[in-house]
Amino acid sequence: MPLPDHFRDVEQLEDVLSQPSEALIKDIKKAPGTIMVLGVGGKMGPTLARMAKRADPDRRVIGVARFSEPGLREQLEAHGIGCIAADLLDQKALAGLPDAPNIVFMAGRKFGSTGNEALTWAMNGHVPALVAQRFARSRIVVFSTACVYPFVETSGPGAPESFSPLSPIGEYANSCVARERMFEYFSQAQQTPGRLLRLSYAIDMRYGVLHDVAEKVQRREPIDISMGYANVIWQGEANERALRALAHCETPMSPLNLSSPKVSIREIAVGLGRRLGAEPEFTGSEAPSALLVDCSEADRIFGAPEVGLETMLDWTADWIKRGGASLDKPTHYEARDGKY
Structure with missing residues (x-):
């Protein structure tokens, strides 16, 4: 399906975000059986679940979440996705979930981590251990984060999957290392195949690095460029790669960086300013290091992302x-102290 010039509304946006590619339709057949999305209620979960269903309409797709957002469950069910309300911290509720050969793990906690570190560690460290044991016989694709890496030089390609040791800044990022280590341990112990997707900044019109910068440009607010570079990827392609990863699982599970080549925050602001008719204001200067990832391995497996920066x-x-909807969830991409 050709990409639109713009998005009329949220309905069209979510339709495009959930459009499966021919490559996904082909790959997903290599991972037969029910797909269960744990943590479907997050920013990416609903469109990922819809994409899975559209890629194979006869397959059972289940979304699991607390469903605290009004109307989300009904919306997903209208698209043929079975929904189960469950708190993954509740071991009884977890045990009551049906078996599924394919698990996409999207549960986790980032925003609000500062000040409630115990819950952050429970969600990002304890829940993965529970899930890994409950679904020992499944393929498990885990949404992780590029935050598990320390800052690297901006002159290079970014941190590769082999980067060691994982020594990030801040409690949130270290709790994400715990998430990976729990899944890795049980994958080794139980021979559970999987992938750890170290995602860096998916782009949706309602949130993301570009959304954050555009709002500041429009409001004539200074843009901090001390974190001068980032990796971003169109959310539709992040969804697609995550689902295709079910067909590319390894035992024991291994990490895979998920994003596009690095972009300059300054250049993003200038490009958005030109389109918005506003001159961006900057504060600070680009540091020689940033949170960057090398995505060449994912590009080798899936091909290079097709949606480029200019289109986004x-x-x-x-x-x-046009005053489109916002989720009011800043990415805090500019944070260099690891506090979210």
Whole structure:
């Protein structure tokens, strides 16, 4: 399906975000059986679950979440996705979930981590151990984060999957290392195949690095460029790669960086300013290090992402200019102290 010039509304946006590619339709057949998305209620979960269903309409797709957002369960069910309300911290509820040969683990905690570190560690460290034991016979694709890496030089390609040791900044990032280690341990002990997807900044019109920068440009707010570079990827392609990863699981499970080549925050702001008719204001200067990942391995497996930066800038500026919806969840991409 050709990409649109802009998005009329949230309905069209979510339709495009959940559109499966021919490559996904082909790959997903290599991972037969029910797909269960744990943590389907997050920012990416609903469109990922819809994409899975559209890629193979006869397959059972189940979404698990607490479903605290009004209307989400009904929306997913209208698209043929079975929904189960469960708190993954509740071992009884977890044990009551049906078996599924394919698990996409999207549960976790980031925003609000500072000040409630115990819950953050429970969600990002304890829940993975429970899930890994409950679904020992499944393929498990785990959404992790690029935050498990320390800062690397901006002059290089970014941190590769082999980077060691994982010594990130802040409790949130270290709790994410715990998530990976729990899944790794049980994958080794139980021979559970999987992948750890170290995602860096998926882009949706309603949130993401481009959304954050565009809002600041439009409001004439200074943009901190001390974190001068980032990796971003169109959320539809992040969804697609995550689902295709079910067909590319390894035993024991291994990490895979998930994003696009690095982009300059300054250049993003200038490009958005040109489209929005506003001159961006900057504060600070680019540090020689940033949180960056090398995505060459994912590109080898899946091919290079097709949605480029210029297209995403066009979409974002149009959305912001027309007052499109926002999830009001800043990424805090500029944070260099690990506090979220």
